[in-house]
Amino acid sequence: MQKYSPINIFLKTFSVISQMTSGRIWMLDCFLNTVVGVKVEKITTRRLWLLEEIFKRRLHDLIHSQLIGTNGTHIQTVIGLEEACDGCEKCSNIAKKCIEYGPLRFSTLQTMTYSKNYKKLHVTDKLFEDIAEYCISKSKNKEECFKELDKTILSAISCDKLAIWISETRVIPDEEMRDHMHMPREVIDTILRKWNVKSIKLNILHYTNESECRIEWLQYDYFTRVRLKDPYWETKQSDLKFNHVEVSLSYSLDCVKGLGNLPGETEPPAGYDNFIPNIRRLFPTDQILMELTHWYFVPKIDIEKKMSTILKVVTMEIHKKLSLDIKFFVESGIVKMLNEETNRVELLGVASGYVHQEKRLHCFKKSSPFNGNHGPEVFLDNRWIGRRFQMRNTVNQFNFNLDVYIKEKELEEKFDKELLQEYPNSFVGHFFA
Ligand SMILES: [Zn+2]
Numbered sequence: 367m368q369k370y371s372p373i374n375i376f377l378k379t380f381s382v383i384s385q386m387t388s389g390r391i392w393m394l395d396c397f398l399n400t401v402v403g404v405k406v407e408k409i410t411t412r413r414l415w416l417l418e419e420i421f422k423r424r425l426h427d428l429i430h431s432q433l434i435g436t437n438g439t440h441i442q443t444v445i446g447l448e449e450a451c452d453g454c455e456k457c458s459n460i461a462k463k464c465i466e467y468g469p470l471r472f473s474t475l476q477t478m479t480y481s482k483n484y485k486k487l488h489v490t491d492k493l494f495e496d497i498a499e500y501c502i503s504k505s506k507n508k509e510e511c512f513k514e515l516d517k518t519i520l521s522a523i524s525c526d527k528l529a530i531w532i533s534e535t536r537v538i539p540d541e542e543m544r545d546h547m548h549m550p551r552e553v554i555d556t557i558l559r560k561w562n563v564k565s566i567k568l569n570i571l572h573y574t575n576e577s578e579c580r581i582e583w584l585q586y587d588y589f590t591r592v593r594l595k596d597p598y599w600e601t602k603q604s605d606l607k608f609n610h611v612e613v614s615l616s617y618s619l620d621c622v623k624g625l626g627n628l629p630g631e632t633e634p635p636a637g638y639d640n641f642i643p644n645i646r647r648l649f650p651t652d653q654i655l656m657e658l659t660h661w662y663f664v665p666k667i668d669i670e671k672k673m674s675t676i677l678k679v680v681t682m683e684i685h686k687k688l689s690l691d692i693k694f695f696v697e698s699g700i701v702k703m704l705n706e707e708t709n710r711v712e713l714l715g716v717a718s719g720y721v722h723q724e725k726r727l728h729c730f731k732k733s734s735p736f737n738g739n740h741g742p743e744v745f746l747d748n749r750w751i752g753r754r755f756q757m758r759n760t761v762n763q764f765n766f767n768l769d770v771y772i773k774e775k776e777l778e779e780k781f782d783k784e785l786l787q788e789y790p791n792s793f794v795g796h797f798f799a
């Protein structure tokens with residue numbers, strides 16, 4: 367069980383406010399003063415960078431002085447704080463004490479010369495670029511550059527899980543395009559190898575504060591450029607191996623679009639259908655776990671069509687020895703369709719290719735309406751009921767579980783018995799069986 371202090375919850379809600387007034391700062395100051403003495407173990411802040419400069423610093427300092435304390439005796443996890451300072455001495459001192467920390471700025475990485483095993487470290491695509499450019503700046507040729515890379519990433523650090531935050535909307539200065547950008551492959555591989563990473567989490571984010579790409583490293587041919595949306599057959603197979611790769615798409619827009627639509631259905635064809643094959647080449651694993659919590663930008667096509675598209679996309683490459691689990695949270699509306707001729711509601715079926723499994727799933731999940739400019743805005747806890755639909759290829763040892771979840775409340779309110787009886791083989795019928 368993770369311990370959530372009230373501060374954590376407070377800050378989570380608090381950090382989305384980008385316009386702070388002095389009155390609010392004063393209120394926060396008072397609030398933090400009243401909680402002195404609380405042993406805070408975990409601090410998660412989200413999108414602190416949206417705050418005004420002066421308030422951002424003030425909040426950063428308050429978190430250090432009031433919540434963490436000078437010696438940081440109790441702190442175990444700090445996530446997102448460097449967004450406020452872009453890496454500082456206070457933060458790097460805390461990084462040393464935590465078992466989970468990040469995303470690391472380059473200056474913090476440089477202080478990590480000690481020996482330590484982290485449970486989890488968070489890094490960003492921007493950090494990869496910063497490392498590449500630092501190594502280039504310190505060297506005269508490719509060989510020296512890679513020696514510098516070897517000195518920059520130390521094997522005294524190890525981490526069980528590496529969370530990689532990848533931005534979907536980065537730009538090359540003076541260029542229009544906003545999309546996934548290239549990452550320096552050798553930097554990623556060196557980190558994975560030297561830190562002895564056992565499993566990976568990919569956080570795909572539509573929107574971050576590190577929106578400008580560094581372009582210096584692209585002038586040199588030292589590093590191999592990789593991108594998750596590039597044609598997978600061009601991505602070299604890594605010889606590393608990971609227990610599993612988790613993919614969070616809650617804050618993604620483009621990858622979600624690419625998974626839920628066939629290449630011909632998006633304008634322009636985005637290429638994210640290469641996502642899974644590329645993951646397997648960059649982070650070889652037998653187990654991929656994905657979460658699709660929203661379908662913003664994806665037309666509200668019926669469940670039958672959607673499931674069939676997902677199946678086509680994930681089997682684009684014939685996978686050998688892979689277990690793929692996708693948690694798919696849907697609106698109940700997409701399981702039915704209004705027949706315009708009869709003006710009657712009909713229930714849709716299960717896409718062919720899947721076999722329903724007798725497995726009852728449920729979970730509590732925050733439901734977050736997705737706004738194109740800002741990402742998920744509102745967090746509401748909901749109980750979701752799920753059913754498993756499976757596609758299995760025993761010859762290739764490929765197993766795909768699509769766990770579809772519908773809000774319990776919507777199941778209770780929006781389906782009557784007669785309709786369900788009229789369509790005994792409907793998709794949603796499995797939720798009532
Ligand atoms: Zn700091």
Ligand SMILES: [Zn+2]
Pocket residue numbers: 534546570618619620621622638
């Ligand atoms: Zn993406």
